Structure formats: structure tokens, C-alpha cells
Amino acid sequence: MFLVDKVESRILENKEAKTQxxxxxARMVQDSxxxxxxxxxxxxxxxxxxxxxxxxxxxxxxxRRASTASKK
Numbered sequence: 001m002f003l004v005d006k007v008e009s010r011i012l013e014n015k016e017a018k019t020q021x022x023x024x025x026a027r028m029v030q031d032s033x034x035x036x037x038x039x040x041x042x043x044x045x046x047x048x049x050x051x052x053x054x055x056x057x058x059x060x061x062x063x064r065r066a067s068t069a070s071k072k
Contacts, residue, residue, distance in 0.1 A: 004031045022058075039066035 007028045012021045028034055036042065041064040047057040 003033060004028045005033075035062055036060075037066055040064065041066075 004027050007025050009023050009025060012023065013019070014021070029036075040062055043061045043063050045059045045061070047059055049056060
């Protein structure tokens with residue numbers, strides 16, 4: 001068990017699809033505190049910038065767990 005609360009990553013883009021992808025490094029995904037599983041549904045929220053800070057924030061919230069039932 002190891003704890004990773006911060007990692008550096010990149011945002012990749014598919015210009016044809018006008019879609020961006022945020023990669024989450026294995027080091028974070030393997031952390032025992034990492035809250036997400038593959039195919040979970042999440043909500044993304046851009047938090048407004050605070051006047052004193054130039055930090056831009058994207059919040060990721062778990063909405064629904066992916067179904068573990070097998071589909072027939």
C-alpha cells in the first residue's frame with residue numbers, strides 16, 4: 001500500500017473528435033485510496049478561479065459505479 005495524492009499528467013487531444021483525454025498514471029490508480037474504477041460514470045466541474053489565485057481547477061466526482069453484473 002502506498003499513498004499518492006498528487007501526480008503530474010498530460011491532457012491529450014483528438015482534434016477530429018474535438019475531445020480531450022486526461023491520463024491518470026498507474027502510480028495513482030494503484031493507490032489504495034484511489035476512488036474510481038474503469039467505466040464508472042463521473043461528473044466533471046470547472047471551478048471558477050479565485051481572484052487571488054490563477055489556479056485552474058477541474059473537479060471529478062463519482063456519480064455511479066460501473067455495473068459488475070455480466071451482460072447476457
